[in-house]
Amino acid sequence: MNIIPIMPAPRASITWPAEGLTRVPYALFQDEDVYADEQQAIFRGPNWSYLCLEAELPNPGDFRSTFVGDAPVVVTRDADGELYAFENRCAHRGALVCLEDEGNAKDFSCVYHAWTYNLQGDLVGVAFKDGIDGKGGMKPDFCTGDHGLRKLRVATLHGLVFGSFSDDVPPLDEYLGEEIVERIARVLEGRTPVVLGRFTQMLPNNWKLYFENVKDSYHASILHLFFTTFQLNRLSQRGGIIVDEGGGHHVSYSAVDHAATAKEQKPASDYAEQNIRSESEHRLEDTSVLAGVDEFGDGVTLQILSVFPGFVLQQIQNAIAVRQILPRGTRQTELNWTYLGFEDDTPELREMRLRQANLVGPAGYVSMEDGCVGGFVQRGIDAASDANSVLEMGGDSAQSSASRVTEASIRGFWKAYRNAMGY
Amino acid sequence: MVQDVQQLIARAQAQYVRCIDDGDLAEWPDFFVPACVYKVTTADNYRRGLAGAMIYAASRGMLVDRVASLRDANIYERHSYRHVLGQPFVISDDGSEARSETSFMVARIMRDGSTDLFATGRYCDVYVRNTDGPNEVKLRERIVVCDSSRIDTLLALPL
Numbered sequence: 001m002n003i004i005p006i007m008p009a010p011r012a013s014i015t016w017p018a019e020g021l022t023r024v025p026y027a028l029f030q031d032e033d034v035y036a037d038e039q040q041a042i043f044r045g046p047n048w049s050y051l052c053l054e055a056e057l058p059n060p061g062d063f064r065s066t067f068v069g070d071a072p073v074v075v076t077r078d079a080d081g082e083l084y085a086f087e088n089r090c091a092h093r094g095a096l097v098c099l100e101d102e103g104n105a106k107d108f109s110c111v112y113h114a115w116t117y118n119l120q121g122d123l124v125g126v127a128f129k130d131g132i133d134g135k136g137g138m139k140p141d142f143c144t145g146d147h148g149l150r151k152l153r154v155a156t157l158h159g160l161v162f163g164s165f166s167d168d169v170p171p172l173d174e175y176l177g178e179e180i181v182e183r184i185a186r187v188l189e190g191r192t193p194v195v196l197g198r199f200t201q202m203l204p205n206n207w208k209l210y211f212e213n214v215k216d217s218y219h220a221s222i223l224h225l226f227f228t229t230f231q232l233n234r235l236s237q238r239g240g241i242i243v244d245e246g247g248g249h250h251v252s253y254s255a256v257d258h259a260a261t262a263k264e265q266k267p268a269s270d271y272a273e274q275n276i277r278s279e280s281e282h283r284l285e286d287t288s289v290l291a292g293v294d295e296f297g298d299g300v301t302l303q304i305l306s307v308f309p310g311f312v313l314q315q316i317q318n319a320i321a322v323r324q325i326l327p328r329g330t331r332q333t334e335l336n337w338t339y340l341g342f343e344d345d346t347p348e349l350r351e352m353r354l355r356q357a358n359l360v361g362p363a364g365y366v367s368m369e370d371g372c373v374g375g376f377v378q379r380g381i382d383a384a385s386d387a388n389s390v391l392e393m394g395g396d397s398a399q400s401s402a403s404r405v406t407e408a409s410i411r412g413f414w415k416a417y418r419n420a421m422g423y
Numbered sequence: 424m425v426q427d428v429q430q431l432i433a434r435a436q437a438q439y440v441r442c443i444d445d446g447d448l449a450e451w452p453d454f455f456v457p458a459c460v461y462k463v464t465t466a467d468n469y470r471r472g473l474a475g476a477m478i479y480a481a482s483r484g485m486l487v488d489r490v491a492s493l494r495d496a497n498i499y500e501r502h503s504y505r506h507v508l509g510q511p512f513v514i515s516d517d518g519s520e521a522r523s524e525t526s527f528m529v530a531r532i533m534r535d536g537s538t539d540l541f542a543t544g545r546y547c548d549v550y551v552r553n554t555d556g557p558n559e560v561k562l563r564e565r566i567v568v569c570d571s572s573r574i575d576t577l578l579a580l581p582l
Contacts, residue, residue, distance in 0.1 A: 197468045197475020200573045225496040282495060285484030339475040354479055358489075363463065363477040363578035369498045371577035 010037045016423050021411040022396045023388040026381040029206040034421075035330045042309050042420050043069025043327075046169040047248075048155065048162040048176075050311035050324050051075045051085060053338070055159060055193050061104040061119065067326050067334075068163060073152065074098045074108070075161060078119040083156065085163040086121030086149035097149070121149035157181065158188035160313075160322070176307065177244040183251045183305050186296060187315050192343040196353065201335040201362040205374030207310065207327035208417070210335065213370050214306050214323075215413055217241055217252040217404035218393050223373060226365040229282040239302075240402045243409050247398045248308025248416030250409035255299040289355050289365075292317035306409075308416050316366070318349065319356035331378055335371075337361050428521050431560045432511040432550055436525060440506035443581060448493070451581060452486035455562045456551055459483055463567040463582055466544065477578055478567075489581065499579045501534040504541065506582075511548075520563070521550045529582060531575075542582060544569040 012033035017023035028034055043049065049068040056064055057077040064075045065088060072088035074097070090097050090110040097108040097117060107124065109116040114127035123144045131137025152163035155172035162172055173181050203210055213219070221228045239254030284290070292301075295318055303315040310325035320341070326334040339361070341353050360367045381387070391414075394406025398415045401408050417423075439454050455461065462476040480486045509526035516522075524545050531541035549564040567582045 195473060195475075197464065197473045198572065199465065199468075199475075199477055201577070202573055202575050204576055223498060225498070226492055229496050282491065285487045286482045288481065289485060289488065350474075354474055354476070355481065357475055358479055358485075361477050362574040365492055365497065368577040368579060372499055375576065 008040060010041070010422065012037050014421075014423050016418060017388050019388075020396065021398060021414050021418075022391045024391065024414055025385075025388050027385045029209060029378060029381065030330055030385050032330060035327070037421060038327070039069045039071075041422070042417075044071065044165040045420060046164065046166040047309055047420065048164050048169060048172055048307070049309065050307065050322065051154070051161045051163045053159055053193055053195070053322070053340075054083070054156055054161055056102070056195065057083065057161075059104065061106060062102070063098065063100075063105055063108075063119070064102045065098055065100065066324070068152070068165065069327060071165070072096060073163065074121075075154070075163070076105075076119040076121075083154050083161055084120045085152040085154050085161075086117075087152070087165075089149065090115055091123060091147040091149055092126075115147075117149055121151050123147045123149075158184055159191070159193055160184070160188065160311075162307075162311075176249060177246075179242050180244055180249045180251065180305065180307065183242070183253075183303065184313060186298075187303065187305075187313060187320060193320075193340045194343055194345070196339040196341050196357070197337075198339075199337045199361050201337065201371055202328075203333040203335055203371060203374050204331065205333060205378040206330055207325055207333040208413075209374035209377050210325055210333050210370070211306065211310065211413060212410050213374060214304060214312050214325075215250050215252075215409035216407065217409065218407055219373075220252075220366075220404075223369045224366040226359070239300075239404055240400070241404055241406065241409050242400045243398055243412040246308070246416050246419070247412030247414075249306060250412055251303060251305045252404060252409065253300050253303040254404065256301060289358050290317070292352055292356060293349065295349075308413065309420075314360065316359055317356050318353050319360050320353070321357075321360060333374070426558050428516045428550075428552065428560075429511055429513050429523075431552070431558060432513065432521065432523050432525075432548075435550070435560050435562075436508055436511060436546075440508060440527075444504050444506055448490050448580070451490060452483050455483050455486060455565070456554065457483045459486075459562060460564045460566075461486060461562075461581075462565070463569065463578065465569050465572040467572050469547075469566070469568045477574070478581070486581075493579055497579060499577055502580070503532050504580055504582075505530045505532065516552075519552055521552060521560070523548050523550065527582070539575070541575065542569050542571070544582075 012031050051066050052064045052075050060077055060079045062077045066073050074088045075085045077083055088096050088098050092115045095110055095112045097110045107116050107118050116125035118124050129138050152165055155162050237254040242251040301317050305313040312323035314321045322338045324336040328334050339357055341350050359365045391407045391411055394408050398408050398412035442450050461480040463478040464476040507528045511523045511525040514522040524547055526545050529542045530538050532538045545568050547566040550560040551563045552560050554561045
């Protein structure tokens with residue numbers, strides 16, 4: 001009795017401003033109907049969502065709970081060594097079948113009526129299926145094969161596990177495109193990550209405001225003064241942004257430009273002229289927080305990579321982390337940080353990663369502002385659901401650029417978003 | 424007269440939270456010896472032995488830098504804390520060092536007046552005794568273990 005799901009009609013009616021990608025209606029960050037449509041069209045639609053790391057499920061029977069949008073999801077490794085993922089919702093009456101964050105299990109049994117599922121999400125047992133003493137029980141034509149958990153497609157790339165509810169989603173490497181795959185490989189290929197810590201930050205804003213922030217290479221050295229004060233990242237450094245063809249994925253990177261550093265006096269005045277508060281005489285008592293090594297041999301000290309609709313891979317010097325962005329209603333977002341090291345880290349490199357972790361996360365020297373700035377927008381637009389934001393830095397296109405003084409990756413996000421939502 | 428170590432720790436901690444909640448944050452690093460460790464992590468990470476932390480200072484200098492950054496570099500909405508501490512539980516004391524644990528609850532008061540329970544947890548401490556006299560103790564290590572793995576918005580002021 002396979003039912004072909006009928007796609008519900010969109011609830012919200014949004015008319016995109018005539019200017020195109022340089023304008024974004026604030027209503028998108030406020031409207032409950034937009035939120036519901038996003039869950040359907042984006043998170044349960046033909047996109048890949050980050051689930052977890054392969055390294056978090058090393059053994060058969062290992063499982064991990066996560067989310068794809070609002071949907072609770074369990075990822076497992078079965079006895080065949082393969083990864084599986086399914087919605088954490090009993091096919092009977094809808095209760096969660098897994099109540100742990102992680103663990104090792106032979107199967108999942110719903111606590112409500114003991115419907116039992118194997119590690120691939122197939123229904124293998126129904127309590128009192130045949131009744132007791134010939135009385136009661138399920139209808140004679142009940143077929144357990146028709147009542148498995150809703151399954152996700154699973155794909156992995158360099159140790160990252162992604163899932164999709166959609167059968168129409170393109171293969172993961174095609175979805176990401178060559179340039180994004182290369183940049184993921186740069187950080188993770190052939191390495192075994194080790195989780196150094198997990199932290200959750202609850203952001204007081206719509207999920208898209210955080211994703212815009214991740215893609216915003218314009219704000220980095222303006223809002224985050226720690227960066228500029230210690231000359232970790234100036235926009236005048238060698239770098240650029242990559243936006244994939246669909247627009248939804250991006251990479252922003254920068255490297256120390258030794259040639260430019262030689263004539264360094266100039267950038268300081270660039271900033272002074274722009275009246276940006278970055279000229280304090282700040283001296284660290286203990287500079288070990290910034291001590292790092294050129295781990296990738298290319299001089300790139302910063303690479304922020306995002307995958308539509310909610311994944312970030314971050315390399316800031318040797319501070320490596322993945323971030324999972326989960327919508328939690330129109331005005332709240334859950335940001336899950338997983339700090340990474342690698343199995344072959346020397347003790348010295350591991351210590352550097354731990355010290356550099358001060359830069360990132362909920363208390364990060366260069367990230368704590370991202371925790372509050374989305375809320376400043378969310379509150380700022382409370383009476384402006386008929387107005388739009390302005391995204392004209394760097395023109396009106398959503399293309400890769402050698403300059404990071406651009407909002408091209410943000411426009412790329414809205415390009416992918418409009419495409420997914422039909423706006 | 425040399426006071427009981429539990430009293431010494433309780434007094435030092437009362438000063439510590441008074442410094443953060445009502446005093447001058449610039450004095451906060453002075454509660455630590457120069458070669459110290461200060462970390463803020465979660466109970467989940469702590470239980471698993473994961474070393475990553477939201478804040479990790481491996482010297483008093485790094486605490487001074489944290490305060491300077493909060494004052495001069497970082498952007499966040501004005502807020503304050505109110506710490507409420509439990510009695511310190513002294514785990515061991517060899518006369519020169521004492522280990523203790525203390526529960527805390529911290530309310531965060533935002534500039535608009537909203538007050539929320541921001542964090543609960545425990546301090547896992549190593550105090551050095553007799554630092555500036557027979558009744559002085561200073562922290563050589565403070566691991567702030569937050570009960571929840573969630574931080575609302577951001578963590579700026581230290582716990």
